[in-house]
Amino acid sequence: MSTPTPTRADRSRPADRADRAAPRFVDSVALIAGREIRMRFRSKAFLWSTAVLMLAVLASVVLGSIFGAQESTTKVAVVAGASVAVDGNDALEPVPAYDQDEAEEMLRAGEVEAIVAPAASEPLGITVIGLDSPPESVVAALAVEPTVELLEPAATDPTLAYLVAFGFGLVFFMSAITFGSTIAQSVVEEKQTRVVEILLSTVSARALLTGKVIGNSVMAFAQIVAIAVLAIIGLLVTGQRVLLGGLGTSVIWFVVFFAVGFVMLAALFAATAAMVSRAEDIGSVTTPVTMLVMIPYFLIIFFNDDPTVLAVMSYVPFSAPVGMPMRVFLGEAQWWEPFASLAILLATAAIAVWIGERIYRNSLLKTGPRVRLGEALQG
Known part of the structure; x- marks a missing residue:
């Protein structure tokens, strides 16, 4: 009895299947990021919240024009x-x-x-x-x-300074909280439904985390750009051009700092959420990260005219995205200060992402009780 000899096509099939089962890191990240973006667009809650936020911005611009146009002695x-x-x-x-x-x-x-x-x-x-x-x-x-x-000249109109501070603080706060919570919910849902086990059989934990951060970052920027364009059009149409003057450089720095700061916070939201297996426990583990977002918001609202507080905020990584652009707008920052602050933020973000990736990777497949921080870091 003779044994059939494998043909060349048969010998090549296992290798082909292995190649198909191990996609490149970039392809895996693109796949996960696209999946996150599609899920956000399919979410009615996200679409409605974005629509309400945009209507609120438009209403505030229109009402400001109406009240500002009212005649008074x-x-x-x-x-x-x-x-x-x-x-x-x-x-x-x-x-x-x-x-x-x-x-x-x-x-x-x-x-x-x-x-x-x-x-x-x-x-x-x-x-x-x-x-x-x-x-x-x-x-x-x-x-x-x-x-x-x-009699007492002021460098910047106090009302305009408050509006700029409020705008920077609100945009950073709302975007970080909204999309940070979305990432946390997504991580826990995948653990709870065991979908993450299927995903990890195809892609690595690092690719999964990177894709989630990039996908939600794209959505956050898209929302911010849409709101900014709507607000600018509203201000131009209603003749409130004075509010647009002098904002160019500070807005550019805000976008740069926001990009780095949001990636840092998104990685921390995903990492902390991976430590629990139930949606009810998300709030308890993400509270420290949420506080890192809330504190700069309240500081910039209440101390936007305090040079000392703003100077400290501009060099603390978690408040620099609102503190430094505000100092640039007020003309209080030297030319080199934004670069120094950005370097500190980049270094902190790199460390935060590295720690977050380690916690995420070591906690993702552990179900049941909450994973302790020390255990998640050690693996």
């Missing part, structure tokens, strides 16, 4: 000799002042918005004096722009 202190320029002007409410010293006391006390004083050397014969910012409403009401002086 502005109180101005009128020094003797300058009343002719104010009399008969329905937009201004004159408050007589004996001399300029008395008018300045009223301005500092907040009783008036500006001072209209005589000035023989000026072509119009008057000058308008503000406290810490140009009294635009008074200048506009006088129809012809006179010379404007400031």
